[in-house]
Amino acid sequence: MTRKKQGIQPAIVLIEPQLAENIGACARAMLNFGYSDLRLVNPRDGWPQPHAKTLSAGALDHFTPEVFDSFDAAVEDLHFILATTARTREMTKPIYSPHSASEKASEYKNLEQKTGYIFGCERTGLRNEEIAKCQGIITIETNADFSSMNLAQAVLLIIYQHFLAHKDEDLETSLFMGLKALEDNKYPTRKDLNTFVERLIEELDERHFFRTQEIKPIMERNIHNIFANYDLTDQELRTLHGIVSALTGKKGRKKAP
Amino acid sequence: MTRKKQGIQPAIVLIEPQLAENIGACARAMLNFGYSDLRLVNPRDGWPQPHAKTLSAGALDHFTPEVFDSFDAAVEDLHFILATTARTREMTKPIYSPHSASEKASEYKNLEQKTGYIFGCERTGLRNEEIAKCQGIITIETNADFSSMNLAQAVLLIIYQHFLAHKDEDLETSLFMGLKALEDNKYPTRKDLNTFVERLIEELDERHFFRTQEIKPIMERNIHNIFANYDLTDQELRTLHGIVSALTGKKGRKKAP
Numbered sequence: 001m002t003r004k005k006q007g008i009q010p011a012i013v014l015i016e017p018q019l020a021e022n023i024g025a026c027a028r029a030m031l032n033f034g035y036s037d038l039r040l041v042n043p044r045d046g047w048p049q050p051h052a053k054t055l056s057a058g059a060l061d062h063f064t065p066e067v068f069d070s071f072d073a074a075v076e077d078l079h080f081i082l083a084t085t086a087r088t089r090e091m092t093k094p095i096y097s098p099h100s101a102s103e104k105a106s107e108y109k110n111l112e113q114k115t116g117y118i119f120g121c122e123r124t125g126l127r128n129e130e131i132a133k134c135q136g137i138i139t140i141e142t143n144a145d146f147s148s149m150n151l152a153q154a155v156l157l158i159i160y161q162h163f164l165a166h167k168d169e170d171l172e173t174s175l176f177m178g179l180k181a182l183e184d185n186k187y188p189t190r191k192d193l194n195t196f197v198e199r200l201i202e203e204l205d206e207r208h209f210f211r212t213q214e215i216k217p218i219m220e221r222n223i224h225n226i227f228a229n230y231d232l233t234d235q236e237l238r239t240l241h242g243i244v245s246a247l248t249g250k251k252g253r254k255k256a257p
Numbered sequence: 258m259t260r261k262k263q264g265i266q267p268a269i270v271l272i273e274p275q276l277a278e279n280i281g282a283c284a285r286a287m288l289n290f291g292y293s294d295l296r297l298v299n300p301r302d303g304w305p306q307p308h309a310k311t312l313s314a315g316a317l318d319h320f321t322p323e324v325f326d327s328f329d330a331a332v333e334d335l336h337f338i339l340a341t342t343a344r345t346r347e348m349t350k351p352i353y354s355p356h357s358a359s360e361k362a363s364e365y366k367n368l369e370q371k372t373g374y375i376f377g378c379e380r381t382g383l384r385n386e387e388i389a390k391c392q393g394i395i396t397i398e399t400n401a402d403f404s405s406m407n408l409a410q411a412v413l414l415i416i417y418q419h420f421l422a423h424k425d426e427d428l429e430t431s432l433f434m435g436l437k438a439l440e441d442n443k444y445p446t447r448k449d450l451n452t453f454v455e456r457l458i459e460e461l462d463e464r465h466f467f468r469t470q471e472i473k474p475i476m477e478r479n480i481h482n483i484f485a486n487y488d489l490t491d492q493e494l495r496t497l498h499g500i501v502s503a504l505t506g507k508k509g510r511k512k513a514p
Binding site: 057148167219236239 | 282285286288289290291314315316319349356398399400402403404405406407409410413414417420421424457460461464465466476479480482483489492493496497499500501503504505506
């Protein structure tokens with residue numbers, strides 16, 4: 001299902017990953033955004049790794065990474081590959097941020113061509129020979145004094161930007177599902193809102209809230225402003241009416257038992 | 258150094274975090290982007306936790322999280338707080354993406370006011386009472402079929418968007434010029450807002466507003482929600498205090514001539 005939704009997925013290629021935790025966390029992060037094309041090149045502790053499965057929180061029940069024995073084999077079907085590295089090298093290469101990389105990846109995707117994001121091993125990163133084979137570098141801008149990111153977290157940031165740049169293809173997202181919950185919460189007409197505010201002002205006036213007649217129009221405007229700015233729902237407006245009634249003792253209720 | 262670089266930092270507030278790993282990974286992710294205002298509310302296994310330190314890859318040698326015994330205490334000095342939750346609730350609240358949240362946070366930052374991103378515990382997330390006290394919800398749009406994100410990864414995505422939105426601080430863009438008009442309109446701290454809402458609830462309780470003890474917590478939550486959602490200014494909050502005083506006859510003023 002995820003492949004269908006995302007169209008052509010990016011591949012995430014981990015070169016010689018050392019820690020099962022990171023492979024699992026990476027798989028989880030990928031599936032969070034609907035991706036499942038994970039490729040492992042010579043994982044240090046072999047494959048499969050039960051611990052990685054545990055750390056994937058179920059993601060590795062949904063898909064199985066492909067394991068390769070060389071960088072070249074892992075990337076051979078890809079069209080646009082980017083090396084993730086924080087370091088500057090002695091090579092001249094285009095440098096992308098996660099955001100600009102995702103935009104460039106779109107150009108390939110529009111041609112039905114596949115992008116791969118390549119990550120080196122936790123301790124030493126990518127080798128110069130590997131970087132040289134990539135079309136560009138992705139650098140995640142970080143705090144210069146504490147720049148070393150966790151591998152799975154770096155993967156997450158990059159695929160999230162990719163997801164953001166590509167998600168609009170199929171807008172049946174959970175975000176908008178969430179807003180449906182709001183549908184039952186109707187908003188009052190401006191007339192209903194005005195009725196409330198006028199009522200409030202009247203009650204205040206009865207209680208000598210407005211010190212002078214000069215200041216009254218300004219205060220009234222401020223009170224209108226307070227309640228107008230906010231998208232009160234019908235239900236909330238009823239609550240406010242109830243609050244005013246209670247505070248003014250006009251509709252005091254029996255004490256709760 | 259990071260504080261200077263980032264100006265006013267966002268606070269990351271973890272409510273009852275369960276796993277030391279997540280606290281450590283969260284600290285590491287924060288410091289990767291120069292942030293160090295980490296607040297823990299009742300961490301399940303107490304504090305400090307040696308395992309969290311290990312997992313922070315050195316970040317927790319650079320800063321120490323503050324530990325609080327309640328939600329209210331942890332957020333009281335903050336001005337704009339957002340609840341991170343994937344779930345739809347029975348409350349009407351503004352919904353932000355990490356990106357739109359970071360832009361809204363900029364408005365506060367330009368007034369030298371502080372944003373807090375609030376995260377619930379790994380298993381159950383935030384409580385409705387806690388969400389009600391936030392000015393909005395952040396939802397990270399994910400794969401609807403596999404939406405549960407790791408806590409530290411959710412923190413990372415949100416602070417990374419915050420970082421991206423704020424790193425060019427020195428670029429005093431015309432966008433922000435428009436907001437200067439707001440400069441006199443400071444926003445209240447969450448403590449000040451809370452004081453108002455608690456006062457209102459007390460007045461209502463005295464007047465038997467809550468019909469039953471069962472319904473009281475739900476009504477209280479709704480009242481918190483009404484006032485938390487809206488960006489009340491300091492001045493507006495003073496006006497609301499004045500309104501309550503007038504309506505309850507506690508500080509009645511002389512009738513305007």
